[in-house]
Amino acid sequence: MCRAPVGKARGNPTALRRRSDGLEVENIKRRGITVKIATWNINGIRARVDGVLAWLRDCSPDVACLQEIKSDDGPFPRQVFEDLGYNVETHGQKGFNGVAILSKLPVDEVSRGLPGDGSDAQARFIEAVFSVDSGAIRVVSLYLPNGNPVNSDKYPYKLGWMERLETYAKQRLAAEEAFVLAGDYNVIPEPEDARHPENWTRDALFQPETRRRYRRLINLGLTDAFRACTAEPGHYSFWDYQAGAWQRNNGIRIDHLLLSPLAADRLQSAMIDKQTRGWDKPSDHVPVIIELDA
């Protein structure tokens, strides 16, 4: 996995081009047959539609997993994305939550809702299956509950949701599928995933029990794509709107793409597209993007 050269060159095409001709040719050949998969919590599709369109034109992901569309399926502006060449699958909810998958690839299958609780009305999970050269790949767009405050019923809801996600992952692993669980996990996995971890110790995103359940998911055999490519601390995917968090780089890494072994074998690169946080009217999250061998 992550065959890009170590160090600064990782995930940096410019650096790759400086290397020997042989490797350059090899990389160009590889880059021609990759599938680019991104996840982005956009914090409201109506407030972000122009920004998302600009980002899609620039980044051109094959599959874009969106969270917090804060829109029902009907009002979701699907036409503007179809005009860019994307298939649009939503699992919407009025006012808050809501997830979507945009794809240039044809959608072979789609299903909505995390299995395991028929009474759960919150729209936080959608999955789609695509055909690529090497076979099928399943992509999930998930929005794991925030869970704050910890002493409310929101925290047990979060833990229950993580339990259901673990059950789902076990079943998919047993089927030996290539799959990607992409989304806003609302989990800070390790202290190095926060600029000020000490400020998060009482928060649902960094509770020992939250981290333990996230590790249990990883320990099933899933790979955190970004961490597989970048060991160094200080890379974040969320900066609060308040208190100048972006200007102070007071961020946390809570948006993740977890890969099944068959998907991890094909991992070429992973990066965080933090420039979008500096835009006018930004989302408080930024896209995380991976490339897999197709």
Place this chain on the structure above:
DNA sequence: ATGGCTGCAGGATGCAGA
């Protein structure tokens, strides 16, 4: 700082987010 912004619903402010 007792969340200091932001988005959304609805038509004023309350809720939710992280």
